[in-house]
Amino acid sequence: MNSTEDWFFQIPPTDPKTRHLPLLGSHWPITTIIALYLIFVLKLGPKFMENRKPYNLKYVLSAYNIFQVIYNSILFGCSIYYLFISPRYNMRCMTSLAFDHQDKNIERGLCYAYFINKIIDLLDTVFFVLRKSYKQITLLHVYHHVLMTYPIYWGMQFYGFGGQYSTLGYLNTGVHAVMYFYYFISARYPELKGSIWWKKYITKLQLLQFILLFIQPIYVLSYSPGCKVPFFLHMLQLVVSASMIALFGKFYYLAYVRARPQKSLKQE
Known part of the structure; x- marks a missing residue:
């Protein structure tokens, strides 16, 4: 790389623990999972369910959701503790902990656990397909999960x-x-679904988190110009946050501002 590329990407030495964890040793497992996910939810799943009745997954969904x-x-809870109660990061410049830091394995564990959870989250869409809830498989939903x-x-x-980029997960x-x-609550007690008044605030929370994530790199670049967080990650965070704000903002507008009684949209 030339000096400009070095400044833009600032790729640090590879964490020696990365390749020893399941699904991290090669890109093929996660690439295969994502490919199979997209093929199933967009093509094979609907085809499989074409002449079948929706599956009753009430108890499966109850267990999954809890x-x-x-x-x-x-x-x-762990994230709040390590961010605010017993902080390991400087909030004005959130660089990764050094390899020999006493809490490095905790940092690794939290990030890896979050990564595994995002893979588990893909089941959301699988359940939508099996229940033939196709209106919930929107661009926002699939884009968000991938x-x-x-x-x-x-x-x-x-x-x-x-x-810094792990703030998204936190x-x-x-x-x-x-x-x-x-x-x-919706799966276990469907009769209460229409009376849950705070449903729309979930989307507001989604919007708030992405607004904060959009502001974060701007704040760091403005007030901590010497921060060693790679410039590429700042730009990536800005682009991702902006796209999510646009998509969730559109969803909120359609679902809660312009919504008609007979045409409600489902929460992501």
């Missing part, structure tokens, strides 16, 4: 674990804990 609530709540899985793998490969686990709690 698992997600617990999983995301634990990750969110974007929250595949790039994370490459981020860990090139930039290791933790640091915020996202809190939002998802609330979201899956709503899903749990």
Whole structure:
């Protein structure tokens, strides 16, 4: 690389632990998972269900959603502890912990657990297909799930674990804990679904997290110009956050601002 590329990408030494964890040793496992996911939810799944009745997954979904609530709540609690209660990062410049830092394995564990959770999240769409809830398989839904899985793998490969880009995961686990709690109530007690008044605030939380993530790199670039977080990650975070703000903003507008009683859109 030339000096400009070095400044833009600033790829650090590879974390020696990266290739020893399941699914991180090669790009083929996660690439295969994403490819099979897209093929199933966009083509094979609907074809398989074409002449079948929707599956009744009430109890499966109840168990799945409560698992997600617990999983995301634990990750969110750990993240809050290491971000604010006993902080390991400088919020003005969130670089990854050094390889020999005493809490490096905790940082690795949190990031890896989040990555695994994003793979598990792909089941959301599989369940939509099996229930023939095709209106929920929107561009926002599929884009969100793929974007929250595949790039994370490459981020860990090139930039290791933790640091500024992991903030996305730290915020996202809190939002998802609330979201899956709503899903749990909806699946377990469908008669209450229409009376859950706080449903729209889940989308507001989604929007808020991406607005904060959009502001973060601007803040760092403005007030900590010497920060060693790669410029490429700043730009990537800005682009991803902006796209999510646009998509979730459109969803919120259609679902809650311009929505008609007979035509409601489903929460992501």
